[in-house]
Amino acid sequence: MNVPSRREYRTVIVGAGIVGLFTAYHLLRAGAGPVLVLDRGFLSSGASGRNGGGVRQQWETRATVRLAREAVAAYRRFGADFGYNIWFRQGGYLFLGGTDADMARLRKVNEVVRSEGLDARLLDPAGVIRIAPELNPTGIAGGAFLPTDGTLYPFPAVWGVYEAVRRLGGEVVLGLEARGVRTDAGRVVGVTTDAGEVTTGHVVNAAGGWSAEFAARAGLSVPNVASRHEILATEPLKPFLDPMIVRLGDGLYFSQTMRGEIVGGLSLPHPPGTEGGMPTSPEFLRAFARAMVGLVPALRHLGVLRAWSGFYDDTPDGLPVIGEDPRLPGFVQANGFGGHGFMLAPATTLRVARSVLGEPTDLDPALFSPGRFRTPGGPRPAEGLQLG
Numbered sequence: 001m002n003v004p005s006r007r008e009y010r011t012v013i014v015g016a017g018i019v020g021l022f023t024a025y026h027l028l029r030a031g032a033g034p035v036l037v038l039d040r041g042f043l044s045s046g047a048s049g050r051n052g053g054g055v056r057q058q059w060e061t062r063a064t065v066r067l068a069r070e071a072v073a074a075y076r077r078f079g080a081d082f083g084y085n086i087w088f089r090q091g092g093y094l095f096l097g098g099t100d101a102d103m104a105r106l107r108k109v110n111e112v113v114r115s116e117g118l119d120a121r122l123l124d125p126a127g128v129i130r131i132a133p134e135l136n137p138t139g140i141a142g143g144a145f146l147p148t149d150g151t152l153y154p155f156p157a158v159w160g161v162y163e164a165v166r167r168l169g170g171e172v173v174l175g176l177e178a179r180g181v182r183t184d185a186g187r188v189v190g191v192t193t194d195a196g197e198v199t200t201g202h203v204v205n206a207a208g209g210w211s212a213e214f215a216a217r218a219g220l221s222v223p224n225v226a227s228r229h230e231i232l233a234t235e236p237l238k239p240f241l242d243p244m245i246v247r248l249g250d251g252l253y254f255s256q257t258m259r260g261e262i263v264g265g266l267s268l269p270h271p272p273g274t275e276g277g278m279p280t281s282p283e284f285l286r287a288f289a290r291a292m293v294g295l296v297p298a299l300r301h302l303g304v305l306r307a308w309s310g311f312y313d314d315t316p317d318g319l320p321v322i323g324e325d326p327r328l329p330g331f332v333q334a335n336g337f338g339g340h341g342f343m344l345a346p347a348t349t350l351r352v353a354r355s356v357l358g359e360p361t362d363l364d365p366a367l368f369s370p371g372r373f374r375t376p377g378g379p380r381p382a383e384g385l386q387l388g
């Protein structure tokens with residue numbers, strides 16, 4: 001069994017996905033060690049090793065646009081900061097609208113994004129086809145495009161942050177489960193693991209799709225719900241597609257990687273929760289193929305190399321949960337990232353680290369705090385662009 005080297009840490013982070021690792025990185029850079037990151041799986045066994053690598057700044061919520069813009073800057077610097085090439089390619093995100101209602105929604109998003117100083121564009125159908133000439137124009141009412149959005153390879157990003165955490169003196173123990181949280185006088189004093197208990201004043205819940213499960217182990221009920229999403233990669237083709245394409249109507253999304261594969265998904269309704277594991281299904285292959293070939297007829301003979309699935313960690317208002325849980329001092333939430341935690345991780349985890357250190361953050365508590373779900377009337381509806 002993998003065992004932590006110490007009995008006491010300043011902070012224990014549960015989950016060695018991109019969120020847990022980046023949080024450890026920021027804490028260690030602030031000189032706030034010792035830090036233990038533990039994960040019951042292997043590196044990238046959660047959503048951080050199962051996603052589409054999309055990085056976008058087009059959102060309905062201004063605060064998310066700002067976090068995403070900061071994250072884009074961080075991913076641009078990643079090679080210099082971490083010594084890993086994450087193949088971050090800013091080919092843009094192209095949203096497709098099929099109806100007047102879609103276009104009204106994209107117009108609202110575009111206004112928010114432009115008012116934040118980003119060069120987002122609204123497109124008519126001809127403008128869409130100019131950017132992606134292989135698309136079948138039937139059913140396209142228009143689109144929205146931001147050229148500085150892009151895609152990256154998630155694996156080297158996880159490896160780069162993992163290596164940096166270890167270089168900075170952090171400890172990452174894989175294959176070790178966090179069983180619960182020990183409290184004394186109403187605050188966190190330790191974490192119980194399969195290898196015994198470690199003493200700590202802070203535990204960070206970066207357990208991704210299992211965040212509600214881990215919160216429950218600390219006696220906290222949260223509204224996060226895991227939803228399973230399937231995704232696939234095709235055989236490689238000569239590069240022909242720069243942007244990530246996302247269709248509003250059915251959530252179809254795909255991009256072409258720098259190796260030439262098409263990587264994409266389409267959300268099917270699956271029973272909520274993690275109990276069913278992470279399989280993939282023939283229904284998904286059929287639905288994706290139908291949607292994809294309708295939109296890009298030239299791909300009709302393309303073979304699928306592999307398909308897989310992973311969990312989003314959804315919240316009722318579509319925004320993440322960041323900060324100390326007011327019900328349990330020392331318990332810091334860093335979850336609820338839906339299908340977009342990778343693209344926001346460098347920026348959101350800086351705020352998670354500040355919360356651990358007891359420092360103020362610039363996040364609006366009404367949008368991001370763990371307490372917002374328990375305010376009278378609950379959270380306001382906030383971020384609806386939960387696609388691609």
Ligand SMILES: Cc1cc2nc3c(=O)[nH]c(=O)nc-3n(C[C@H](O)[C@H](O)[C@H](O)COP(=O)(O)OP(=O)(O)OC[C@H]3O[C@@H](n4cnc5c(N)ncnc54)[C@H](O)[C@@H]3O)c2cc1C
Binds near residue numbers: 046052310334
């Ligand atoms: C199909 C798919 C496509 C996606 N596409 C994109 C995209 O294009 N762009 C984007 O930004 N995001 C995307 N996402 C979402 C993104 O992958 C996640 O939001 C992000 O990776 C979450 O990172 P995390 O570190 O919070 O969680 P994870 O990477 O899931 O890590 C959580 C870890 O916690 C561990 N764990 C859980 N419970 C315990 C416990 N009790 N003890 C020890 N360890 C525990 C798990 O083993 C896991 O490794 C996608 C997700 C999926 C599934």
